[in-house]
Amino acid sequence: MVTRFWDPDGERYGIPTYPYRLAPEGLATRRQLRARGLRPGGQPIAAQLLWPSRRSRTGPRAAYLYRVDAALPVRPMTPARWAALERALAARRTCPACRRDTGSTIPTSLGVCALCADAPVLAA
Numbered sequence: 001m002v003t004r005f006w007d008p009d010g011e012r013y014g015i016p017t018y019p020y021r022l023a024p025e026g027l028a029t030r031r032q033l034r035a036r037g038l039r040p041g042g043q044p045i046a047a048q049l050l051w052p053s054r055r056s057r058t059g060p061r062a063a064y065l066y067r068v069d070a071a072l073p074v075r076p077m078t079p080a081r082w083a084a085l086e087r088a089l090a091a092r093r094t095c096p097a098c099r100r101d102t103g104s105t106i107p108t109s110l111g112v113c114a115l116c117a118d119a120p121v122l123a124a
Helices: 030-035 079-093 114-123
Strands: 017-019 047-051 061-067
Touching (some): 030 061
């Protein structure tokens, strides 16, 4: 157990802090809430999990915890929200150069579809 992350009173980190996988019952991360069909619903962060990261040079990794009893149900998807989601996904599939729907998401590394990215190479 990593005892440097054990701070249930919040004296060291400002909010109650627990090591990875040692959070008390009744607290959950956003993903855990979502799996139960809940959302934080505007409540403040109740605690945090900290664990060391070998890849991060900025320090330990953190996950914020919310109270399950204060969580609200997830809002249902309305027809307008479904339509907005479809438009957003269509915008990610549309090439800004040739305005074609590629059928898959445009790579952010290229910024355009594969055909437009290869056009200067084909012209040479």
